[in-house]
Amino acid sequence: MNLDNSNGYVADPATRRLIAANLIIVGGTLLLMILAGLAMRVTQGGWLALAPDRFYELMTIHGVGMVGISVLGGLSVMWYFVGQYVKLKPGVLTLNLILFLVGVVMMLVAVFLGKFAGAWTFLYPLPAVSGGAWEVMPAFWFLLGLLLVGIGFLLVCLEIGRALYAGYGGLMNALGWPYLFGVAGAKAPPPAVVATAMSVIATTLALVGGALILVLSLVNLKVPSFTLDPLLAKSIIYFFGHTIINATIYMGVIAVYELLPRYTDRPWKSSKAFLAGWMGSTIMVLIIFPHHMLMDFAMPKWSMILGQVLSYTNSFPVLVVTGLGALAIVHRSGIRWDLVNSLLFLSMFGWMAGVIPAVIDATIVVNSVMHNTLWVPGHFHFYLLLGLFPMIFAFMLYISRDRTAPIGRGGLVFWLYAIGGLGFVFMFLYSGAHSVPRRWAEHLPEWQAYARIASVFIVAVLLAVCYFVVRFLLRFSRFLSHG
Amino acid sequence: MQQTVWLLTVVVVAIIALIFLFVALNSTTRAEYPAVQARAYRFRSVVFWGLILAGIVIAAVTLRELPYTSAQAAPAAQVVNAKGYQWYWELDHDTVKAGQPVEFHVTSGDVNHGFGIYDADTRLVAQVQAMPGYVNRLRHTFDRPGTYRIMCLEYCGLVHHGMIFELQVVAPQNAEVEP
Numbered sequence: 001m002n003l004d005n006s007n008g009y010v011a012d013p014a015t016r017r018l019i020a021a022n023l024i025i026v027g028g029t030l031l032l033m034i035l036a037g038l039a040m041r042v043t044q045g046g047w048l049a050l051a052p053d054r055f056y057e058l059m060t061i062h063g064v065g066m067v068g069i070s071v072l073g074g075l076s077v078m079w080y081f082v083g084q085y086v087k088l089k090p091g092v093l094t095l096n097l098i099l100f101l102v103g104v105v106m107m108l109v110a111v112f113l114g115k116f117a118g119a120w121t122f123l124y125p126l127p128a129v130s131g132g133a134w135e136v137m138p139a140f141w142f143l144l145g146l147l148l149v150g151i152g153f154l155l156v157c158l159e160i161g162r163a164l165y166a167g168y169g170g171l172m173n174a175l176g177w178p179y180l181f182g183v184a185g186a187k188a189p190p191p192a193v194v195a196t197a198m199s200v201i202a203t204t205l206a207l208v209g210g211a212l213i214l215v216l217s218l219v220n221l222k223v224p225s226f227t228l229d230p231l232l233a234k235s236i237i238y239f240f241g242h243t244i245i246n247a248t249i250y251m252g253v254i255a256v257y258e259l260l261p262r263y264t265d266r267p268w269k270s271s272k273a274f275l276a277g278w279m280g281s282t283i284m285v286l287i288i289f290p291h292h293m294l295m296d297f298a299m300p301k302w303s304m305i306l307g308q309v310l311s312y313t314n315s316f317p318v319l320v321v322t323g324l325g326a327l328a329i330v331h332r333s334g335i336r337w338d339l340v341n342s343l344l345f346l347s348m349f350g351w352m353a354g355v356i357p358a359v360i361d362a363t364i365v366v367n368s369v370m371h372n373t374l375w376v377p378g379h380f381h382f383y384l385l386l387g388l389f390p391m392i393f394a395f396m397l398y399i400s401r402d403r404t405a406p407i408g409r410g411g412l413v414f415w416l417y418a419i420g421g422l423g424f425v426f427m428f429l430y431s432g433a434h435s436v437p438r439r440w441a442e443h444l445p446e447w448q449a450y451a452r453i454a455s456v457f458i459v460a461v462l463l464a465v466c467y468f469v470v471r472f473l474l475r476f477s478r479f480l481s482h483g
Numbered sequence: 484m485q486q487t488v489w490l491l492t493v494v495v496v497a498i499i500a501l502i503f504l505f506v507a508l509n510s511t512t513r514a515e516y517p518a519v520q521a522r523a524y525r526f527r528s529v530v531f532w533g534l535i536l537a538g539i540v541i542a543a544v545t546l547r548e549l550p551y552t553s554a555q556a557a558p559a560a561q562v563v564n565a566k567g568y569q570w571y572w573e574l575d576h577d578t579v580k581a582g583q584p585v586e587f588h589v590t591s592g593d594v595n596h597g598f599g600i601y602d603a604d605t606r607l608v609a610q611v612q613a614m615p616g617y618v619n620r621l622r623h624t625f626d627r628p629g630t631y632r633i634m635c636l637e638y639c640g641l642v643h644h645g646m647i648f649e650l651q652v653v654a655p656q657n658a659e660v661e662p
Contacts, residue, residue: 002567034652052641052642053641056640056641117640118640119638123594123595123638125593125594125615126594126595126638126639127594129569129594130571130640131570131640131642133591133640167523171586198536229616230558230614230615230616230617231614231617233492234608261654263565266516272642274528291613294620295610295611295612296612296614296617297552297619298614301549301551304545304549304551305549308546312541312542317532320527320534324523325523325531327502327506328519330506330507330510331506331509331510331519331523332513333507333508333510333516334511334512334513336511336512336513337507337510344502345507347632348503349500349503352499353496353499353500356492356495356499357492357494360488360491360492363541364545364550365484365547365548365549365550367486368609368610369485369607369608369609369610370485370552371597371610371636372597372610372636372637373607373636423590427635429492431486433485433486435485435601435606435607437599437634437636437644438636438638439638440644441642441644442644442645443644444605445606446538446605
């Protein structure tokens with residue numbers, strides 16, 4: 001086992017500082033967002049009397065905060081590993097950090113001082129039509145802050161895209177299409193490069209869509225006579241929201257591609273099946289967003305059917321190629337389990353299993369009785385909490401490790417996180433199966449027990465995340481000194 | 484439907500968990516990778532074709548009856564016009580008959596809402612989005628008489644959770660309902 005098997009690559013000091021700063025923000029914000037989530041579930045359980053306006057403000061911050069750090073964490077993983085293969089300019093990470101912080105401050109002011117509570121999805125025309133709950137200016141500040149954060153992310157994607165173009169002669173080459181389609185002499189790029197190319201394409205297009213609808217919504221706030229078609233606005237919002245949150249896990253999985261081979265001394269190569277899987281994901285992740293709009297009966301029927309069918313097929317690359325690839329590379333490998341590879345292994349389970357409730361809910365007849373119940377946060381918390389974040393934690397623990405000593409099993413904290421996370425997401429799913437609506441500040445008495453049980457599991461998750469974050473904070477200086 | 488979906492999810496997730504546990508328990512001894520890989524590829528083939536087959540069957544079965552009502556379709560015997568506002572529902576009828584299709588023409592007077600119909604056991608039986616500028620037609624036949632509730636299923640602001648409307652569903656012989 002050679003954990004430093006990265007062809008002698010050491011990230012430059014500026015990159016290390018910026019990635020460490022990103023990860024500190026991700027870890028700290030995650031703890032705060034879990035506390036916000038706990039406050040919401042405890043309120044729904046009737047154990048805390050949070051006023052509805054405060055509840056929805058927390059919900060708005062929780063949503064936008066979690067999406068923001070998911071992207072920031074995913075981009076950090078991707079930037080670090082792809083930096084082995086292409087030359088990146090760390091100045092872009094600095095610019096992103098500045099835009100991120102400015103945007104976050106604007107959103108915090110909008111929510112906690114301006115009482116904006118239009119949810120992170122800012123569904124048109126809610127930001128402008130609040131029923132007297134907030135004024136136009138806080139809505140404007142929130143959307144502008146979100147736009148600035150998005151521009152920062154977009155710059156990072158464009159820089160990585162530029163570097164891939166320079167290093168591989170184009171994004172199609174970085175996706176391995178010439179090799180896939182049998183072009184003579186073509187070589188398959190490493191899995192990290194393939195996943196990066198796909199993530200950059202998906203995230204860039206999502207962010208352009210997001211920027212478009214944010215700008216249009218901002219104009220609507222300032223010039224109310226400028227109106228949008230609500231169905232078109234919703235379509236663009238879900239294209240943006242669905243695509244970007246899905247792309248985060250494609251960024252995070254790069255840690256799995258890079259680190260599991262080092263632990264098992266087995267190569268993870270870009271086979272044709274692998275490249276075909278990623279090609280399928282690249283296309284499908286951009287066009288399956290109508291599965292969020294299956295209850296908008298005004299949508300064309302063909303788009304709904306396509307939404308269902310593509311949701312099924314989009315899961316194949318994950319389940320069949322990457323998931324089984326991870327199982328194969330670990331099976332009878334002689335791996336010595338530690339906290340990092342355990343989290344990576346858990347992340348593959350979380351991703352594969354988290355797909356299941358999502359795919360089922362994308363079935364139109366099921367969606368009729370599941371859409372916008374707690375089933376929905378059940379499935380996205382599944383693959384974020386047990387898929388993406390274990391990848392990010394593993395990355396944090398890996399780069400801050402002591403190179404002279406084993407990382408340690410961390411058995412207790414690992415199982416605390418895994419069981420706490422599973423219990424938490426299953427309570428969401430169970431609540432959804434019992435028709436409990438999502439985004440309700442007050443629950444009916446018959447629903448409160450579900451929220452209370454979920455709260456206990458959140459505490460377990462919180463304790464484990466505290467451990468991961470504190471451990472990183474205590475040790476990240478090693479990453480700064482050694483790379 | 485909800486129970487089936489829940490059980491299916493639990494079973495499939497449990498199977499995936501067992502596969503991961505099996506691999507984890509068989510990971511600390513070392514075998515040559517080509518042999519492991521060959522076995523994994525065979526398993527992958529089975530999973531791949533199994534999923535394709537399952538996907539085709541499930542899609543064929545579930546796409547046969549969709550909840551969408553064509554705008555050209557003849558209206559049902561009972562029509563209810565429903566409009567969502569921050570934060571109440573306005574329906575032109577509050578009583579309908581069981582056993583006969585009801586067509587809800589659903590829209591919104593301000594922002595997006597979700598028109599969710601809950602039965603007396605607080606079980607969601609049907610839903611459609613209520614969107615300003617659009618009228619969505621939801622057709623539903625109530626199996627049982629009773630007091631149903633319309634709850635909002637799309638976040639719409641401060642009193643989203645308070646948008647509840649009671650709909651009486653009566654047996655056809657007891658009906659005093661205008662068609």
